[in-house]
Amino acid sequence: MTYFACHYSYPDGDERIVALRPEHREFLARLKDEGALVASGPYVDGRGSALIILRLPEGAETTDALAVMDEDPFHREGVLAGRDIRPWNPVLSIF
Template sequence: MCGMAWFVVEQTYVPERFAAVRPRHREYLSSLVADGTVAVAGPVDGDTGGMVIYQARDREELQRIIDADPYHLEGAIAERTVREFIPVLGAWLKDR
């Protein structure tokens, strides 16, 4: 995945919606793990939200990916923040 950008996506959930959607969300993210798009993902702050680190060609590709997430499609996200991340050190950076 050379030439790919890293992004950190943080989201807070709509409390009454996210649990019902979670199985479809995790299935979707699992497919993205398999192709190398998702580096790591999981819930934060006592299940009030989640964080995912993605690799994508650019912000536009990332936007398409996160907008196809069942959490987004089924209205389970109250707020979402996207930040580009430039890793300098770490075990995930074996190619550097």
């Protein structure tokens, strides 16, 4: 398997984030059901960001992870302040 770390940044006070959150969570639940989502959730430091860990088939590339995450309503509707998706190597893990 190939892992990717997806870092999201959210704009301060954007009500579109709140409005789209249920659809975003449905998207993540679908990824979990498909076996592609390892974990997701916001950072708790109040800086408006989150981490999503994907597990894609061996040999997957960043473009594959981008294609998956392009379906996220947050991205599709253009409400993210930033998004960074990078390959990740969980050397010590429980995954």
